[in-house]
Amino acid sequence: MARFEYDLIVIGAGIGGLATASFAAGLGKRVLLVEKERIGGSCTLKTCMPTKSLIRSGVMANVLQRAKDYGLTYQLDHYNADGVFPYINRVIADVNSIDTPESFNAIGINTAFGSAQFIDRHHVLVGSRKYSADRFIIATGSRPASIGIPGTDIPGCLDVESLFRLKTLPATMVVIGGGPAGVELGLALRLLGQEVTILEVADSILFREDREIVQCLVDHVKKLGLKIITGCKVKELQQHESQVRITITDSDGTLRDIVSDAVLMTIGRTPNIEGLNLEKAGVEYTGKGITVNRHLQTTQPNIFACGDVTGLSQNASMVEKQSLAAANNAIVPVFKTRQNFEHMVSVIFTEPPLARAGLTEEEAAARFGKRIKIYRYDYRNLRRAKMERQDYGMAKIICRTNGKIIGVHIWGERAEELAHEMQLLKATGKPLHFLHSVSHAYPTFAEGVLKRLGDMAYVDRMAGNLFVRLGLKLLPGFKNNLKAIKAKL
Numbered sequence: 001m002a003r004f005e006y007d008l009i010v011i012g013a014g015i016g017g018l019a020t021a022s023f024a025a026g027l028g029k030r031v032l033l034v035e036k037e038r039i040g041g042s043c044t045l046k047t048c049m050p051t052k053s054l055i056r057s058g059v060m061a062n063v064l065q066r067a068k069d070y071g072l073t074y075q076l077d078h079y080n081a082d083g084v085f086p087y088i089n090r091v092i093a094d095v096n097s098i099d100t101p102e103s104f105n106a107i108g109i110n111t112a113f114g115s116a117q118f119i120d121r122h123h124v125l126v127g128s129r130k131y132s133a134d135r136f137i138i139a140t141g142s143r144p145a146s147i148g149i150p151g152t153d154i155p156g157c158l159d160v161e162s163l164f165r166l167k168t169l170p171a172t173m174v175v176i177g178g179g180p181a182g183v184e185l186g187l188a189l190r191l192l193g194q195e196v197t198i199l200e201v202a203d204s205i206l207f208r209e210d211r212e213i214v215q216c217l218v219d220h221v222k223k224l225g226l227k228i229i230t231g232c233k234v235k236e237l238q239q240h241e242s243q244v245r246i247t248i249t250d251s252d253g254t255l256r257d258i259v260s261d262a263v264l265m266t267i268g269r270t271p272n273i274e275g276l277n278l279e280k281a282g283v284e285y286t287g288k289g290i291t292v293n294r295h296l297q298t299t300q301p302n303i304f305a306c307g308d309v310t311g312l313s314q315n316a317s318m319v320e321k322q323s324l325a326a327a328n329n330a331i332v333p334v335f336k337t338r339q340n341f342e343h344m345v346s347v348i349f350t351e352p353p354l355a356r357a358g359l360t361e362e363e364a365a366a367r368f369g370k371r372i373k374i375y376r377y378d379y380r381n382l383r384r385a386k387m388e389r390q391d392y393g394m395a396k397i398i399c400r401t402n403g404k405i406i407g408v409h410i411w412g413e414r415a416e417e418l419a420h421e422m423q424l425l426k427a428t429g430k431p432l433h434f435l436h437s438v439s440h441a442y443p444t445f446a447e448g449v450l451k452r453l454g455d456m457a458y459v460d461r462m463a464g465n466l467f468v469r470l471g472l473k474l475l476p477g478f479k480n481n482l483k484a485i486k487a488k489l
C-alpha cells in the first residue's frame, strides 16, 4: 500500500501545470492535476490566444484598408468591428476544446477542480476533499498587477482580462504601461481604427529590448497613428461623464488631463500565491513569487514551483522549459536539471513582429566591450518585401569577433519565424558566416534577410582571412566570388 494517494500533485493547469503533469504521467507516475477555474490556464484563456487573435483582427483590418496597394479597389462604405470579441471567444473555445478532463484521464492524469490549499507538506484540501502526495509542483501562474493610484476601480478601467469581456471596442483607449502587453494590445486596437495612447513611465516603450530596433518600431507605429507618451507618471483616474479622465505628469513636470472612453492597465503581473496556505507547507515566497533554487525546488524539498508564480519566467516558452526542468527534478531527482534560459526566443507580436534571442547591443557591449561585430539588414533592400508592400523592418545580428551569434533582433515581416533559424545557429554555436554556404529558396524572406546577413559575415571573414593578412594574392576566381557577393548585398 503506497504511503500517499499520488506520486505528484500539480496545482494549476496552465502551460506549467500541463507540461509537468504530462511529463510525470509519461513516466508512469500517479498524477493529480488541480485547477480552480478551467484547464488551459491564462495563455489559452486570457493572455496569448486572445491577444494574438485581437492582433489578427487588427492586421486583417489593416490589409483591407491597404487593398489598393495590391491593385484592388472596392467600396468600403461601413466598417464594423462588432464581431471581433465573438471571434476571439470562438478561437479560445476552439483551442480549449482539446483540454478536457477526459483527454487528461486518457493519458493517466486525474483532475480535480477547486482552489488547492496546503494543510501540510504532503496534503492539500480541494473543496472538502483532502488529497495526499509524495511531491508537489505549484504552477498557479499570475494575474494582472494593480497600481496604487486613485480611480482604478471605476468601470472604464480595464485590464487584459476584463478587456476581453467587452462586447464592443471603445473608440478611444489609453493604455497604461508600454511593455509587451501594452504595445501588442495598443497597436492591435489602433489597427482596428481606435484612437490609442500608450503611457509609459520609463523613457522608452519596450525598454528591455534592443534600443535601435525599438526605435525602428516606434517610428513605424507612430506613422500608423499610435500615440506614445514616455517618461510620464499617472496621478489619478476619474469618471468624466461616460468617459475616464486620466491625470498625468509629463516628463517635464507639467500636469495634464487626457480623456478617453476606457483605460487599459498593462503594468505587469502579480503571482497567484494567496489562498495556497504556503506557510502550512513551509514554502517561502516574496512579493515577486515563490522562492525557488536553480533546480526549481522551494524551501520545502518535496515541493517545486514553476512558471509565472516564480516570477522568473513570464513567457509561455520559458515557462514550458522551466516546468520540464521542475518535473524532471521532482520525479527523477538523481538526474537534476538546472533551469536555463540561455537559448530562448521571444516574440512581441506587433505588426510586423519583433523577435529576439540573446543579448541586446547594450548588454553585449557591457559584457564584451568592443569585441563584438554587428550586422544589419534593412528590409528596404528586400525584393520579396517590396513585392508584398511590406518593405520596412530591420534585422540586427550581434556576433562575437569569431562570428558566434550572441544576439538576434528582427523587427519586420515574418520575424517571428526567421528568428528561429538564427536561434538554431546560436544554440548550436555555429558562426553567422555559416549561412553563406546554406542554400535558401528565392524569393523568400529567409533568403533575403538571413542568407544576406550570412553573406556579409562571410565577406568580412574572407577580408580578414590569413591569405589577405599575409599579403598573399587571392586567386582571381575567389576575388570575383567576393566581388559578386558584395554587389548582391
Ligand SMILES: Cc1cc2nc3c(=O)[nH]c(=O)nc-3n(C[C@H](O)[C@H](O)[C@H](O)COP(=O)(O)OP(=O)(O)OC[C@H]3O[C@@H](n4cnc5c(N)ncnc54)[C@H](O)[C@@H]3O)c2cc1C
Pocket: 011, 012, 013, 014, 015, 016, 017, 034, 035, 036, 037, 038, 039, 040, 041, 042, 043, 044, 047, 048, 049, 051, 052, 114, 115, 116, 117, 139, 140, 141, 142, 160, 181, 272, 275, 276, 306, 307, 308, 309, 313, 314, 315, 316, 317, 318, 319, 349
Ligand atoms: C497579455 C499577455 C499576452 C501574452 N502573450 C504571450 C505570448 O504571445 N507568448 C508567450 O510566450 N507568452 C505570452 N504571455 C505570457 C504567458 O501568458 C504566461 O507566461 C503563461 O501563460 C504562464 O503560464 P503558467 O502555467 O505559469 O500560469 P497560468 O497559465 O496562469 O496557469 C495557472 C493556473 O493555475 C490556476 N490556479 C491558480 N491558483 C490556483 C489554486 N490555488 N488552485 C488551483 N489552481 C489554481 C489558474 O486558474 C490557472 O489556470 C502573455 C502574457 C500576457 C499578460
Ligand SMILES: NC(=O)c1ccc[n+]([C@@H]2O[C@H](COP(=O)([O-])OP(=O)(O)OC[C@H]3O[C@@H](n4cnc5c(N)ncnc54)[C@H](O)[C@@H]3O)[C@@H](O)[C@H]2O)c1
Pocket: 147, 176, 177, 178, 179, 180, 181, 182, 184, 199, 200, 201, 202, 205, 206, 207, 232, 233, 234, 266, 267, 268, 269, 314, 315, 316, 346, 347, 348, 349
Ligand atoms: N508576446 C509575448 O511573449 C508577451 C506578450 C505580452 C506579455 N508578455 C509577458 O507578460 C508579462 C506581463 O506583460 P506586461 O507588458 O503587462 O508587463 P511588463 O512588466 O513587461 O511591462 C509593464 C510596463 O509598464 C510600465 N509601467 C509600470 N507601472 C507603470 C505606471 N504606473 N505608469 C506607466 N507605465 C508603467 C513598466 O515600465 C513596463 O514598461 C511580461 O512578463 C511579458 O513579457 C509576453
